[in-house]
Amino acid sequence: MGVARVRARESERTDALFRDPLARAFAAAGGLGPSSPRRAADEAEQRRRQALSYSIVIRTKFLDDLLRQAAGSGIRQVVLLGAGMDSRAFRMDWPPGTRLFEIDTAECLEFKASVLRQESAVARCERITVAADLREDWPQVLAAAGHDPAEPTVWIAEGLLIYLPQDAVELLLARIGTRSAAGSRMGLTLGSRGVIERFRAEAAPGSAASMWVSEMPDDPVGWLAGHGWRAESHTLRERAAAYGRPFGTPPQGEERPGGLVSAVRQ
Numbered sequence: 001m002g003v004a005r006v007r008a009r010e011s012e013r014t015d016a017l018f019r020d021p022l023a024r025a026f027a028a029a030g031g032l033g034p035s036s037p038r039r040a041a042d043e044a045e046q047r048r049r050q051a052l053s054y055s056i057v058i059r060t061k062f063l064d065d066l067l068r069q070a071a072g073s074g075i076r077q078v079v080l081l082g083a084g085m086d087s088r089a090f091r092m093d094w095p096p097g098t099r100l101f102e103i104d105t106a107e108c109l110e111f112k113a114s115v116l117r118q119e120s121a122v123a124r125c126e127r128i129t130v131a132a133d134l135r136e137d138w139p140q141v142l143a144a145a146g147h148d149p150a151e152p153t154v155w156i157a158e159g160l161l162i163y164l165p166q167d168a169v170e171l172l173l174a175r176i177g178t179r180s181a182a183g184s185r186m187g188l189t190l191g192s193r194g195v196i197e198r199f200r201a202e203a204a205p206g207s208a209a210s211m212w213v214s215e216m217p218d219d220p221v222g223w224l225a226g227h228g229w230r231a232e233s234h235t236l237r238e239r240a241a242a243y244g245r246p247f248g249t250p251p252q253g254e255e256r257p258g259g260l261v262s263a264v265r266q
Contacts, residue, residue: 001030017061026085070154077153082160094125106131149179162191190216190259229263
């Protein structure tokens with residue numbers, strides 16, 4: 001719901017990097033509407049909140065662009081892993097024949113469906129919900145829902161891997177690989193090195209940051225090559241500048257590889 005609130009605020013800007021007309025409804029349904037009280041925060045926590053909100057906006061734009069490029073290349077299968085309140089099936093334009101699979105828990109998908117009914121939302125592609133826990137045998141459930149591994153797919157794992165221990169991340173990538181035809185694409189967001197140390201120590205119990213457990217490897221491109229993907233990584237700073245939202249502060253020392261990753265199946 002916090003992500004939905006950030007997207008709702010971005011959508012209200014005159015220079016918005018994207019428009020998400022459902023975000024406000026999702027946030028409000030989850031108790032995070034414009035009038036909802038927020039826990040008091042000191043200056044340091046306010047800076048952390050602002051940094052997290054900034055990263056959500058930039059990663060959303062990055063993955064929107066990746067999806068448009070994949071659709072433009074002819075890919076007609078999309079899988080959103082841990083879809084949550086993602087509304088791309090409703091807010092983006094999709095070529096005819098596009099099938100978009102949203103994988104998340106039954107509880108999450110049921111909540112989302114209630115808001116979509118309330119808003120009379122109509123998907124712009126064939127939207128298929130897949131109730132599955134990503135810690136279990138979700139590929140079998142996805143196959144039963146009609147996903148065709150012989151056809152290229154674009155996979156999105158946005159804000160997901162940071163919540164998974166490393167062995168679960170490796171298993172997830174292996175499973176994605178078994179259902180990815182040559183030419184498939186993938187968009188990942190990875191927790192940058194040191195982000196857990198910076199955020200989790202002061203995170204409130206039950207907050208998103210309190211549940212972060214996994215950071216990116218030192219060499220994300222090489223790591224993904226080992227899984228059969230040709231990847232490129234980008235920093236938030238790099239993408240933000242490209243989108244006309246440059247950081248207001250200079251980098252602190254040499255920047256490491258970025259956590260915004262695009263990849264193509266080899």
